[in-house]
Amino acid sequence: MSRPKALSGFPELTPEQRIVEQQVLDRLREVFELHGFASVETRAVEPLGTLAKQGEIDKEVYAVQRVAAEPGSAADLGLHFDLTVPFARYVLEHAHQLAFPFRRYQVQKVWRGERPQEGRYREFTQADVDIVNPGALPAHFDVELPMVTLAALERLHVDLALPPVLMRVNNRRLAQGFYAGLGIEDTVAVLRQVDKLDKIGPDRVAALLVDEVGVTPAQAQACVRLATISSADASFVDRVRALGVSDPMLDEGLELLADVVTTASAYVPGRLVADLKIARGLDYYTGTVYETELVGHESMGSISSGGRYDSLASDGKTTYPGVGLSIGVTRLLVPLLGRGVLRATRSVPTAVVVALTTEDQRPAANAVAARLRERGIPTEVAPEAAKFGRQIRYADRRGIPFVWFGAGEGETDEVKDIRSGDQTPADPATWEPPAEDLHPRVVAGG
Amino acid sequence: MSRPKALSGFPELTPEQRIVEQQVLDRLREVFELHGFASVETRAVEPLGTLAKQGEIDKEVYAVQRVAAEPGSAADLGLHFDLTVPFARYVLEHAHQLAFPFRRYQVQKVWRGERPQEGRYREFTQADVDIVNPGALPAHFDVELPMVTLAALERLHVDLALPPVLMRVNNRRLAQGFYAGLGIEDTVAVLRQVDKLDKIGPDRVAALLVDEVGVTPAQAQACVRLATISSADASFVDRVRALGVSDPMLDEGLELLADVVTTASAYVPGRLVADLKIARGLDYYTGTVYETELVGHESMGSISSGGRYDSLASDGKTTYPGVGLSIGVTRLLVPLLGRGVLRATRSVPTAVVVALTTEDQRPAANAVAARLRERGIPTEVAPEAAKFGRQIRYADRRGIPFVWFGAGEGETDEVKDIRSGDQTPADPATWEPPAEDLHPRVVAGG
Incomplete structure (x- = not known):
């Protein structure tokens, strides 16, 4: 298509x-x-008779009928147009x-067949x-x-x-x-x-x-x-x-x-x-x-x-x-x-991306991610092994604040705040992002 | 009806x-x-052509059409039957x-016009x-x-x-x-x-x-x-x-x-x-x-x-x-x-009901409830002034663990755990229910 x-x-x-x-x-x-x-929560459909009783709203109701219903048979259900009925x-x-x-x-979707x-x-x-x-x-x-x-x-x-x-x-x-x-x-x-x-x-x-x-x-x-x-x-x-x-x-x-x-x-x-x-x-x-x-x-x-x-x-x-x-x-x-x-301050829940320089690192990167998630830190592993700049760009495009480097490389891991550029040694068992970076926040735009 | x-x-x-x-x-x-x-989240409806492409599932689709549509006109929308399409x-x-x-x-409802x-x-x-x-x-x-x-x-x-x-x-x-x-x-x-x-x-x-x-x-x-x-x-x-x-x-x-x-x-x-x-x-x-x-x-x-x-x-x-x-x-x-x-351990989010012995107490009871809610404790004020036993029954029917007494009566307030019957002095600015009673919990039945 x-x-x-x-x-x-x-x-x-x-x-x-x-x-x-x-x-x-x-x-x-x-x-x-x-x-x-x-x-x-109530089901999305009500008998059309119940919906039609409301008088004026009648014309705005969406009727619902099986495609496989008998041709010409009348629909008997409609989508609810509010949550009160x-x-x-x-x-x-x-x-x-x-x-x-x-x-x-009750928080649900409702439907009205209005002229948009x-x-x-x-x-x-x-x-x-x-x-x-x-x-x-x-x-x-x-x-x-x-x-x-x-x-x-x-x-x-x-x-x-x-x-x-x-x-x-x-x-x-x-x-x-x-x-x-x-x-x-x-x-x-x-x-x-x-x-x-x-x-x-x-x-x-x-x-x-x-x-x-x-x-x-x-x-x-x-x-x-x-x-x-x-x-x-x-x-x-x-x-x-x-x-x-x-x-x-x-x-x-x-x-x-x-x-x-x-x-x-x-x-x-x-x-x-x-x-x-x-x-x-x-x-x-x-x-x-x-x-x-x-x-x-x-x-x-x-x-x-x-x-x-x-x-x-x-x-x-x-x-x-x-x-x-x-x-x-x-x-x-x-x-x-x-x-x-x-x-929102970012487009994904993720707070940290664990970077990979080779695919061999993936199990070690998964282990780092698992430890961070255990402590409630939303974490992704990079979709592919790539150079430094590409990993940063992946995070930046989504507004993810931190990139984790060095998983499974045998040296001390480091985490970079891609906004400030600060990079510091970090232990997956104890490191935490600042509280305001843990989840995306809703802020005034502009 | x-x-x-x-x-x-x-x-x-x-x-x-x-x-x-x-x-x-x-x-x-x-x-x-x-x-x-x-x-x-995607809208609940898709063009019927998109849904019908999936072949076999065709017959199970619910078509959607305005009640006010031209009689005999064909529906062009259907409710989605999965979240993949x-x-x-x-x-x-x-x-x-x-x-x-x-x-x-993606967490949403889907609809299929199956024989139940x-x-x-x-x-x-x-x-x-x-x-x-x-x-x-x-x-x-x-x-x-x-x-x-x-x-x-x-x-x-x-x-x-x-x-x-x-x-x-x-x-x-x-x-x-x-x-x-x-x-x-x-x-x-x-x-x-x-x-x-x-x-x-x-x-x-x-x-x-x-x-x-x-x-x-x-x-x-x-x-x-x-x-x-x-x-x-x-x-x-x-x-x-x-x-x-x-x-x-x-x-x-x-x-x-x-x-x-x-x-x-x-x-x-x-x-x-x-x-x-x-x-x-x-x-x-x-x-x-x-x-x-x-x-x-x-x-x-x-x-x-x-x-x-x-x-x-x-x-x-x-x-x-x-x-x-x-x-x-x-x-x-x-x-x-x-x-x-x-x-669930109860049928309502409420952890505390603030009791009333007269309607005059309602503003004081509302104030107690507001202080508890400020600290994240789900609280209702009793729907009517009533005697002790009736207030306990109100809570008991819903599985609400605590009833608060004495709001606005000028003496020390008290809170009763209706399961144990223990009643203790309590200050709305500091009292807290045990953590496991704060919200309803899901437990094995039987």
Whole structure:
């Protein structure tokens, strides 16, 4: 075959980029597990009926069918397009094997048959955290889940040089209670207009509320004022109160949102604001909603979103409310890698190449490599016996910092740091590279 | 919906079983990286034309098509059925970004539209290691690749209580040279009969060689005698020589296979034998071939196989020979988990649950948890304020070893080992669980 072409919408990383992705996934897993979340993987396929129930997303599903199936027979399976629908099915199917409340994280690829465009992928990796419980799920989990997600994203910022994030949080019951207190019943219709605030501005939104939803100009003004409130601490509560609306559901929403903001300011300072215009997934979430932007890269859109859903899964007898967030790993990383914001210090795990001047040395070189590996030092033996310069070039092309010389030559072995040129005597039983050279590191690019 | 049913052939693990799988995958990754292999992931789909080229496997491919595609239009993508075909395509597509010889490992799910049966899966995880190089690939890589694979499998045995393995190795050039030395040209026809040795015995194979392949009875006897030779050291060479056949290709094969056996006996003693009846993938491999059984579980079949392929990939100008092995992670683990051979010491990552007697304590409990997590101790806060017994039960159901009491109560905190019942004063800034309790461990079941 001639050189294959890339498939649009199916990004593939180079080995160096993959090292960045691996370290990102490692940090996410570490933080999720520190918070007691257990890993789950679900099969890649679900019955098309389960996937199609989600309504709108229907057209984006990839159907899967054996090539050897009867011609003309209908496909009955599809690739999952998110990790929430499969998780809901997993909870119902395996409920008898799970301990509730069930805390799970799930890192897998998902597929959507979208028309490819900038920032849209047909195959991408998501990292989800959710808690579900049969019957009722206490409100404090609405506070915990964004903390876990922010702790994970903060770890990427501190350890791996990713930009910091800002999470915006709102509560649908707060809005619903406020509108009810104003005498407006159709929450969804109002939110649909309020959602346009950033695009068309407060005046146009107020006009649309009057013209399309049929509220009074005074009601419309109050709705717009509510939506423009945002704060990094609990001061938003007084600003909402100052609008003079009262309702029990509003109180409940204010209290919960204040708890989220207050807890966040202690746990991950500066990374979360209450923002009362956030609407997200109008028909899906039932309480707190979250979205997250990457500071300095806001045009990338939300890189982590989620919320509370009061009926994630139901088997007819038991309903499982849940709350959770999803981090768009591919959506986050591919643009940052493409823009050179992040890179790995080398393209291979190898820290040391053991050089050979003749093939006869290979067993001795293998023995040196084995001793280094026993102590956790990633080591390769040179692919061929070659002169000094060629061995150095082999390491240099891959960013491998050290070349080992003299294995099996009966004299003292030596190891060369090819960056500084320093060459020193070394014993394979004791020599260690500096800790920062042991594994490739992820650093800011440029 | 009512409780969903499992899909046959798509195994899903419980959270506890998934901990076993994660630790298996962690160990494989660690060993591959210690040997300098870089991780690659390829997209899940390939053009059907690329997949169909592999001939026989054709019927087992899952085709993928957007639900919204034109009715009646033909699918042009399929899910990959192994990691070798996608890797060959990746090498051709990204050759300009790779450094050769290119050492890669790849751990991903693959899909086959097979009729499900015992030990066959429609979705399963493989872990592959391969080295490829444009033009020519030195023979010492035929020795290195089984060493890496055996080191990885040995790590699973030593660290995670999996059974030990036995790898059987042969060389197609050895057989081809031997047959040529006997005056037989159709190597494939002979191997096809020799492959039946274990099933039908030497006499029937010899008869088939005469009847079906048309060799003389003396030639048939020599072929059968060759196939019955096996040894854990290089002594097989003398036994082959004693058959009195000589040929340059035979010499070459003997030398390489002796090198594999000798190196293995030093690097991973007792885990590899030369076995001259191993045929594997008749039309595919061109040199050394490997297959591996789990000692005590031989009926599971080969759990790691591979070989040398002299034309893994070609873009018309450049050909890339390669050598590699694949570990069938699902094929290996699902039966062992099902038989209870392996289990995890708990079903969650959590080492400590911080108990609450009132909801007012939650912020103080969160603070204790945060301090423990800062020091790498996986910690949850109890989902609800409850009495002593209920908190213990919460931990016990999940296998969590420690429960923390007294957070924010103004007195000294205490931590209880719920297995022994020991309760001792503890400071969240300094207390540590015993190292073996920090993370779930994988242990022999039963």
